[in-house]
Amino acid sequence: MAAEKMALAKAINESLRRALESDPKVLIMGEDVGKLGGVFRVTDGLQKDFGEDRVIDTPLAESGIVGTAIGLALRGYRPVVEIQFDGFVFPAYDQIVTQLAKMHARSLGKVKMPVVIRIPYGGGIGAVEHHSESPEALFAHVAGLKVVSPSNAADAYWMMQQAIQSDDPVIYFEPKRRYWDKAEVDREAIPGPLHAARVVREGTDLTLAAYGPMVKLCQEVADAAAEEGRSLEVVDLRSISPVDFDTIQASVEKTRRLVVVHEAPVFLGSGAEIAARITERCFYHLEAPVLRVGGYHAPYPPARLEEEYLPDLDRVLDAVDRSLAY
């Protein structure tokens, strides 16, 4: 039985297990990833089966985790690093931006940096400050990094396999509020390219582009819109650096309207780049300006307010209405 229904967190766990089995150079590093299995249990059972030498509980220091992962990569290892929560990545930001991202170019291609940095991200789980943020644009802006975010268990499984096999550093954003969502995972499937977007629902009137936790929301929006007689296409971007603009362009040339949805603040978010480039590529096809739905230019709010801050069904539908009104 190659295919099995499993939660997204379990799919990542299974993918990590497969990588540890197939390549002795793969290491897992992070805070609480060992006995505890990570605060979200994504690495559950791995230390027990692969030992403390390969599934490494680290001191509580993110720069140290990423900095030593770089050194291990220089020695020929392929570290998969866990940052416990999105808001805790910043002590490592210096190592990621100044070293991890630039080492390959600095060495004129002599040094590869096959490091994966897993970051559970996004809100909607009622957490305290620093536990609900979406900092993906801060990484996508940095040349040398690749940035991806799966939206479902099958992608989570295969994109992790591909991220670990990549000779470039990959920031792998995990939609933490979808950790427990189940989907069919086929371990013998032949996955598409890591950085290709996918049309997950076909439609004719408007394109919704999203990634990670917002893909499910956009599919719900499409369902709701369908009840009102509107046919929405949903594109799961999957990759934020690079963005698969060709797939978005093809969709927008068909639907002539685009709304980009992410939890991250709209201002200078990935939606801004997509809006600019799609406007340039599809100027004569567009019937409306590209609209964006996302977080506000304010610190992520306390949990009791996060429903107001995060894009939801009504806010996306409102943007759909505004686009269709042009």
Place this chain on the structure above:
Amino acid sequence: MTESTAARKPRRSAGSKAAGTTGTKAAGTTGTKAGTDAKRTTGTKRTTSTTRTAAKKGSETELVQLLTPEGERVGTAANSAYAEYASYVADITPDELRGLYRDMVLTRRFDAEATALQRQGELGLWASLLGQEAAQIGSGRATREDDYVFPTYREHGVAWCRGVDPTNLLGMFRGVNNGGWDPNSNNFHLYTIVIGSQALHATGYAMGVAKDGADSGVIAYFGDGASSQGDVSEAFNFAAVYNAPVVFFCQNNQWAISESNEKQTRVPLYQRAQGFGFPGVRVDGNDVLASLAVTRWALDRARRGEGPALIEAYTYRMGAHTTSDDPSRYRHDDERAAWEAKDPILRLRRFLESANHADEGFFAELEAESEALGKRVREVVRAMPDPDRFAIFEHAYADGHALVDEERAQFAAYQASFADAEGV
């Protein structure tokens, strides 16, 4: 690459290291002293130092020195506080001593040539190592071929010891690349400009060495300014927790651009090690023998699985921070003059002469070799071409990136548009 004497690296013969060290304690970590007893077999044994009371007096008394500024070999007696370290160079031959001298002279000559090339506009910037030759040559010559070195941007002498062609160091200072050598050819990593970052890379690399079951050592260079960086403290802690075979080699050259030691630390830097659980030792960084001995000691214990050590090489940056810096704004000439009397090259020359280890012919030949090196560096730098403009995009990613491909194509079309306009 002809000048480097990597192949002539002095190697301590087996079995000599512990000679005459019975019952002695080496100067080093004050307070509890971890792992400085030659007889101990683990890195965690703590003994009370017989030199501790004296060490309290001040930092100068804690300096491991095997060659005085006057060129006199000291610390070799069995009852010396530094006997354990001294044992690591006890069997050094006159040929090896001349080799160290040659390394320092040629490194200084190369450094002077690079400074001159900056003044002539051939380099955009140069970070001179003037004054730090002994710390770099001593420690660099302590490394084995399979060891791995993580430098800052001033380790020109260490690069020399590793066999990196010195002209390769100049590409980044000329602005034709950001690192012009293959780190794995000489196990000498690229220069790291962000202060202290490489301490973590060295630690991670050393963790990998241990996982591989290899007995290589790793050495991380940094300065007194870097000691303030969180990454350096995190590296100390990771190295200690994982017992990684890494030597932290801090060249305390007294100045972090314009900021003196007092702005970086309230304790002597080598004492930081104690709080992390590994030994720290301050060595006379202008003494090539002591630098060699102490680094051999530290690498040796790392190879034996005894974990990290911190070496603080007490030295002085005789020149400016870089060619863009103006030290007259923040320090007095008399300070520099005092350090001139401790010059690392002069003291070894005095010793070589007084011990009759080198004759006039040796010094004359070396002078000619120095000038030849300067000439070659000059010629290579002046002939160094600008990179192709498409190098901008060349190595941004290992596996390619759609946006880079798109922008490279746009850039090419833009460039080509000028050719069209000119009817080429």
